[in-house]
Amino acid sequence: MRGDDVRTGELFSYVDLEDRVRRGHPLRAIRLIVNEALGSLEGAFAALYSPIGRPSIAPEKLLRAMLLQAFYSIRSERLLMERLEYDLLFRWFVGIGIDDAAWNHSVFSKNRDRLLEGDIAAKFLSAILAQTKVKALLSTDHFSVDGTLIEAWASMKSIKPKDGPKDGSGEPAAAGGGRNAEADFHGDRRSNKTHASTTDPEARLYKKGKGKEAKLCFMGHGLMENRHGLLVDACLTQADGHAERVAALHMIEPRADRPHAITLGADKAYDTEDFVNELRSMKVTPHVTQNANGRRSAIDGRTTRHRGYVVSLRIRKRIEEAFGWIKTIAGQDKTKFRGRDRVGWAFTLTAAAYNLVRLPKLLAVST
Template sequence: MRGGDNRTGELFSYVDLEARVRRDHPLRAIRRIVNEALAALERDFAALYSPIGRPSIPPEKLLRAMLLQAFYSIRSERLLMERLEYDLLFRWFVGIGVDDAAWDHSVFSKNRDRLLEGDIAAKFLNAVLAQPKVKNLLSTDHFSVDGTLIEAWASMKSFKRKDGLDEPPSGGGRNEEADFHGQKRSNETHASTTDRDARLFRKGKGKEAKLSFMGHGLMENRHGLLVDACLTLADGHAERVAALHMIEPRAERPQAITLGADKAYDAEDFINELRSMKVTPHVAQNTNGRRSAIDRRTTRHVGYVVSQRIRKRIEEAFGWIKVIAGQEKTKFRGRDRVGWAFTFAAAAYNLVRLPKLVAVPT
C-alpha cells in the first residue's frame, strides 16, 4: 500500500538524540575526548565569568560548536548557527536539546575576547594531549617543526605609507582603483590600515608577496600529532625563533631529543642554540651556494634519515588546518585573535586523528 504524502508534522514528537547517532559514528569517540578535556578546564572557565548576574551560554558548548565549524568546513558562525538549528547530529555533539533554540551568531563575538583572555585554545590543546590514553601515543624524544603562512584579512590596497604621503586613488566608489606598479613597498615604510599586525611576506623566490601571519607547529614523530602551536608576525626569523620557543620546555630532561626541520632552519646560530639545549638538530642541509651548519656528525646516523622522512608529515597537519578548518585566509584581525584560531584548529586536527589511534568505548 502506497503511503500518503502528508505535508504536516505531528503535533507532539519525542526525539532521542542519543538513539539518532549511530554507535560507530566518529564523533562519538571525539566527543568523549572533548568532554574529558573540557572537564579538566572547569576552573579556567570559572575564572573567566562573574559569580553573579544572568547565566551565559556555557563556554563548553561554544567550544564544541567551534569544533564542528572546523570539522565540517563551515565558513561563518552565522552558517554554523543555521546548521545547529536543524542538524540533530550537531545538537547532540554540542549538548543542546531538540526543542532548544540555536543561539544568535553574535554570541561568539561577545565571548571570543573572554576565551582569548584565558588562553583557552592552548589550554584546550594541552588538556587533550594530557589525557592518559592520548599521552601514551606521544613521543617524548623525537619532534618535527615547521611554519606556514596564514593570509591576513586585509587587502593590498590597505597597505599604505606610514607617513600618510600616499597618492590619492583614482576613480570613485567603494572599491577605488590603485596602481602599485613601480612603487617600492616594505614593512618598514608601509603598514596595513585594516590589520596593523599583518606583514608583507613571501614564502620564497618567485612567490607572490601577501599580507600574512606565520603559524608554527611542533609535531611528535610517533603518530604525527601536534603538541604545540603558535602564531607570530611574518618575517624571515620567525620560524627559528618560534621553534626554539616550542622545543625549549621539552629539552629540560636528561636524555637528548631530536628536532627535524627543513632547509629554512639550517642556520648556524639556530643549530648552536639547539645543541646548547641538548637537542640534536635533524635539520635538512641547505647547500645552495653556502656551507651547511649540519655536518657528518649528524647526518651519518640512521635516525637523521628517519627524521627527514617523518618531518614532512607536519605538512598534512597544516594542509588540514588551512583547507578544512578554514585558516588558509583568516577571518580575524590582530595577531592575538588569529593566533587563537590557529591554535584551536591545531587541537581540532588532533581530535580528527585520535579516533583511529586510540580505542574509545562508546
C-alpha cells in the same frame, strides 16, 4: 555570568538526540575526548566569568561548536548557527536540546571573544594531550617543526604609507573613490618598514620565495611528535625571515629539560649556524635538512652519519599533512579574524581539532 553546560532531554519532545546518533559515529569517540578535556578546564572557565549577572553561552558549548566549524569546513558563524538550527548531529555534539533555539550569530561571536582572555585554545590543546590514553601515544624524544603562512583578512589595497596623511582618529587617511577605489601599484615600492595595512596593522607583507607575490600574512608554527604525527604545540607570529627559528626554539625548550638528548627535525630553512648551535646547547640534536644552496651547511658529519638522521628527515614531512588539514579543511588558509591574538587563537584551536580527528583511530589500534 557563566552559563550551564546542560542539555535538556525528552522533557518537551519525543525525540531523544542520544538515540538519533548511531553508535559507531566518529563524533562519539571525539566527544568523549573533548568532554574529558573540557572538564579539566573547569577552573580556567570559572576565572573568565563573573558569579553574578545574566548567564552566557556555556564556554564548553562554544568550544564544541567551534570544533564542528573546523571539522565540517563551515566558513562563518552565521552558517554555523544555521546548521545548528536544523542538524540533530550538531545539536547532540554541542549539547543543546531538540527544543532549544540556536543562538544568534552575533551573540555567539561576542561570547566566543571572551575565551581569548584566558588563552583557552592552548590550554584545551594541552588538556587533550595530557589525557592518559593520549599521552601513551606521544613520543617524548623525537619531534619535528615547521611553519606555514596564514593569509590575513585584509586587502592589499588597505596598505598605506605610515607617514602619509592621517584622518581624525590618527589612522592613515583613505584615498578617494570609496572603499574599493581603483589603484595602480605598478612601480610602487612597499615594505613593512614604510607601509602598514589599515585593516589589520599586525599583518606583514611576506612572500614564500623569489618570484612569488607578496601577501599580507601571519606565520603559524607547529611542533609535531614523530611517533604518530600529532601536534603537541602550536603558535602564531608575525611573518618575517626569523620567525620560524625563534618559534621553534620557544616550542622545543620546555621539552629539552631531560637527562638524554632529543631530536628535532626541520627543513633547510632552519639550517643556520645560530639556530643549530642553540639547539645543541639545549641538548637537542638538530636533524635539519642540509641547505646546499651555495653556502656551508651548519649540519656536519656528527649528525648526518647516524641512521636516525635519515629517519627524521623522512618523518618530518608529515607535519605538512597537519598544515594541509588546518588550511584546507579547517579554513585557516585565509583567516577570518584580525589581529595576531585572535588569528593565533583560531590557529591553535584548529591544531587541537586536527588531533581530535586522528585520535579515535589511533586509540582504537592501541587498545
